[in-house]
Amino acid sequence: MAHATPQGIKLLNGWKRPGRFDKGLGAQLPDAYKKFWREWKLTTPAAVHYIPKEQQWERDEVTHAIKPVQNIPLPLIDPPEAHQGIWGGEAVIKGFQKRHQTKRRVPHFWVPQLKRSVVHSQVLNEYMSVVVTERTLEQIHECHGFDHYLLKNLACDLRSALALKMKRQVLQALQQGCPNLADEPKLQKEVLKEYSQYLESYTPEEIDWYGHTYLEAIRKLQNKLREAERVQPHKVEFRSKLIDQLRQAGINEAGSATKLEKPATTDGEHKDSDIEALTKLESPSASSSWLSKINPFGKKET
Amino acid sequence: MQSLLSSIRALAVRQHPGDALRCLHLTAVTEAARKGTREKARKKKVKVEVKKVGFIPHNQRDNKINVKRADKHVDDSWKQVPKDDVYVGRYYRWTVYSVAEAIQCHRETHHPSMYNVPNAPLNVEIELNMQGEKATRFVDNFQRMAMIPHKFAHGEERKIIVFTKGNNEIIEAREAGASLVGGVELIKDITAGELLLSDYQYFIAHPNILAELIALRGLMKRKFPNPKSETLGTNLAEMITKFSNGISYSASKDEYQQNFGLISACVGTLDMDGQQLEENIRYLLQDVDTMRPKREGRFINRVLLKSPPSSEQLKIDPFVYVPELWDKSTMKPKREPSGKKVEAEEQDQAVAQQASN
């Protein structure tokens, strides 16, 4: 049995079911993304919908025995709508209500009260209309700014994919020196000074991989791998070499040696663009005399 | 057994045919019913007279029952205090004037160049919180005579009749300005019917003549001299000046808002001295304060000075002359010792009884 597991004979630490990062493209994701994933999905977020007990031990009410305090968080549900807005740590709670002692429990969904409001990012110099809750605004006020709110809170506290994407954008803007504030250099300086402290805890690679959902990360990785393995077709390579050799040899049709290079075109659009260019060179130019226009082999008009 | 029953039957009850079982019970009419049952039955029988309201057109019918009325106790503490020297009054708290400033304002509007009524009466409107000691009970409407140091023409006809024995007192009373003074012979005149009591508004008496005065109690009814309304006392001159020159005011509750009471009284005219008017207001407020209920919170809410024909209402601060909140410490010492004494006495009595037993 143990021989069939990844650990093999060394199956001492228990049976580990392979997760998303253990097979396929997931395994190839960089450590930076795995760190972000840990921060987002695997850390316990701050208590929003319940009050955790601060002390370590407590007495049982009935038996008066001492027992440890184990704050088990409420399981929250993030609907797709939550990832379209910034709900500030709030989520939908699925549970039951016991309305009366003699009545059967009744299923109930506690949904946060949403409203659409505008949020301003100083670093990105933008006003954005988002669906928020009262709690989001309160937290923004507490942190003295939307950017501070995004940068101070962990991914698990921010919860929504949109908030994390915004955080990545803010971090990237700070890394590049606030390009959106290029028109106001004074403000740019102040903003950089204020927010530079947050850049210290992230490496550039981490910022690059921050805030992506798993599928987005896989896509990104896929694109990167495809870019890496993309090879220029041999024919293109041989053709351009040939043209260069002809040019060197001094053949007019190949163009002058000092000719400017054409702007690079993508592979898909003009596969045989070099051939087309050569054929265009063969055809007579527009400013030639009337003699060249007449066709000596054409039909005589009677 | 049967014969006994049959005899009782003959005495007490009408026989119902086929009612043999019931006769055994010796019906409730002969027995005393449980306490209160008969009272209850009697009360039920009393016919409740339905008040005939008459025809109310449909658009006025349910008007006055559930109408939401604004609280007459106006609270503007949420408004700001004005900081500029020129401001629009409706957005800020009412300015609290001193009495002198308020009188000055009224004098400006009543100046010969404007309204030209320099001798206009100065009215005081006092808004009261008529909440009693309990939340649901309210202070009753009262009507009092406030004594003021500086008299003014109130334009009311006040005839005072004074009952007292002793010549000194009679002379004293006459000098003070009573319209009629007398003793036992006056009482005899009234009972005979030569004098009509309805001609006179106020009755003042000295305690020495109280014995004879009781004969007139039925005629005088509410106006009978009693120490609570200060019509019965030894200092006749003072009482007479009070009733002839004082301010007669009445506090009435609003019919829809029971805890709102209003007093409207005239304290003088605008051509009197400012100091005198202030003193009059002070005495009036102190008199109102004596009717204060013994509970927490304010009694006098707001005092406004008005002067017709102007419709201006100028707010003044009454708490310069009168304490704002009821002082608990004035009440407790009276109650506790007496309460303790009573308890101690009871304990002693109980102990004595036990000892004797």
Place this chain on the structure above:
Amino acid sequence: MLKSISQLQVHFNLLKSATSLQQQVRTTFILKRKYDPLLHKTNENPRRMRAKNFIYELVEDTQVKKRPNMEVVLKTFVEGVGDKGDVVSLKPNFVYNKLLLPGLAAYKTPENIEKYAKTEAEKSTVQHSSAYAQRTVNMLESIVLAVVMNKDQPWVIEPWHIKASLRKAGFHCKDECITLPNERIEGPDLKKEGKDFYCTITINKLEQAKLKCRLHHWSTDPSERLPYVLEHWKIPSEPLLGVNLPSEKNV
């Protein structure tokens, strides 16, 4: 693989989020489990939860409570609120939507208070004496003040007449703030009935308002009174002859 690492880090992370917990403002509904799940061994995963553990009771719904006022520092003069550098405490919605987002105010921190405090130069050039002065000026300029004078007694218009008339109309001011026109307006003169003149009101010794006043004669004796004119302020104005606007120098 990641979960085991995360469990070790859970305590560390809990601590991390706990520091922000103490300052957290709870604006949401707070639930409590009716039946707590049984204790689990310390280093193991929590027990599988049954439907019973999902029965919650509402402890508090903070949406219905009143939120306390928010304090901010104003960056510029805002009418009806305050001047530059003022620390203002108002309702949170108004502050966020009308002051913070448009950039008229900033959060209250010691640095911000220092940054937006008025400089000496700005203090000397006072443009607005108070947040509400401009509004008072607008209101004064929009009314036609009825100055009621006596029909029989001789009078000359003085500042306290205007002050008393303003008080009757609901505006409070002082004698020093009123500047009458240079000419004497005497009466009683029925030719002047219903005619207008202007006087200047100076607010906080800075803002000035041009107040339109209309003369009315009133008699103490009701039989001699002039007939009541309905909504006299809507009648087109006729200037009092020979009376010009008072000079606009600050008093």
